[in-house]
Amino acid sequence: MKIPFLLSVVVLLFMSCRTNEKPTPVFEHDLTDGPTPWTSDVFEMEEKDFTFAIISDLNGGEREGIYSTAVEQLNMLDPTFVLSVGDLIDGGTEDTLQLEKEWDSFDKRTSKLHMPFFYLGGNHDLTNPRMREFWKDRFGPRYYYFVYEDVLFLMMDSEDFEEQRMMEIYKARAEALKIINGEIEGVYEESDYYKMPERRLGAMSNAQLGYFKSVLEKYPEVRWTFVLMHKPLWMREDDKGLGKLEALLSARPYTVINGHFHSFSHQVRNGRNYTMLGTTGGSQQESDSLAFDHITLVRLTNPPTITHLKMEGILNEMGNIPEGSTQLSKE
Structure with missing residues (x-):
């Protein structure tokens, strides 16, 4: 039986449209109830070589206006989502009213992002058991994972004492x-x-190690794994460091990123890239040439392309740093 010419054209056009459709982004996690440590699970449709951003330490002496400027710059850069490496509030208190005030301030500024933001705690955010409970009630787990477009993200708690x-x-x-x-x-x-x-250097519990072990077993063949933490657990050499998890990661491509030192550095360890980020508003040492405010962009090429953009060089169409910060310099 011959298909009429007009009908065959319609079928070909339909198949062509279907082929050019972008697939729905795949976002997986294991949280079934309660609060979640991200602001949204709605992502922009795009190609597989998506780009995400990372911000570093705000605190340990936050400099006013820097993070608000970073939010505007992130919206200009338009990554798919934004990750953090902790120290988002000053914290260090058991006063829940003060904690609520500080988190409300951070969340108000973060709410201006045009894309999802993923929380991760640092020593300023998780200083004592009461702050842990506050985090749990507001954001859910202190450590968790998610998968986006076949890329695995391990979001670790380096204050796991x-x-x-x-x-x-x-x-x-x-x-x-x-x-x-x-x-x-x-x-x-x-x-x-x-x-x-x-x-x-922080610490990691056996419970956290066991959790991420099960995650890695569940996703053995993702195209890349990113491991984010606040303190450099990989510098700690005993059982509370990253060594056992590194052994579990050894057969796959992965990248480790942390903050905490407020000074940028990079090294190759186990044949993988390990990066300490600078700051995105946190205090800086005047004498440290590697203490600078920046935003990190990661594009999922193979291997990933990682670019660190100094905030002082991210300008709007008028050639200016977006309004918000008056002190993109060391104090």
Whole structure:
């Protein structure tokens, strides 16, 4: 039986349109109820070489207006979504009213983004057990994963201490801050807090390791894996460091990104790229040439193309830094 010419043309046009349609983005996770640590699960339709952005530390002495400017710049750059590496509020308190005020301020600025934003906690956000509970009630889990377009993201909690140890660190930190502020006598570099390895490197529990082990088993052949954390767990060499997870990652392509030091650095470890981001509004050391405000863009080519854009160079159509920040410089 011959198909009429006109009908065959219609069929070909229909098939052509179907072929050119962009597939619906695939977004997977394991959260079934309660709050979620992202602002939206609605993504713009696009090709598989999508681009996402990362912001670094706001706090540890936030400089006014920087993050608001970053939000405007992110909207100009238009990534598919934005990730964070923690220290989003000043925190360090058990006062829930103060915590609500600080998170409301951050969320108000973040709500101006035109794309989803994914939260991740740092030491300023998860300083004590009460802050953990506040995070859980507001954002859900402290560590989690998601998959977007066959790319796996492991969002880690580097403040994953046993509760007793967390309180020891919290109290030592409070005393160290009093020394820094001149409230009590002492030398910060001689304080108990300064000597604690957790201050610089954080910790990961067996429960978190087990969780991500099961995630990696569930997704053995994704095209890339990104591992984000606040403190550089990979620098800690005992069982609370990243070593066991690195062993589980060893057969796949992956990239590790963290913040915390407020100074940019990059190295190759285990044949993979490990990057410490600078700041997106956090305090900076005047003498550190690698302490700068920036936004990181990651394009999912093979391998991924990672570009770090200094905020002072992201200009609007008039050639100006978007209105919001008056101090894109070190203080």
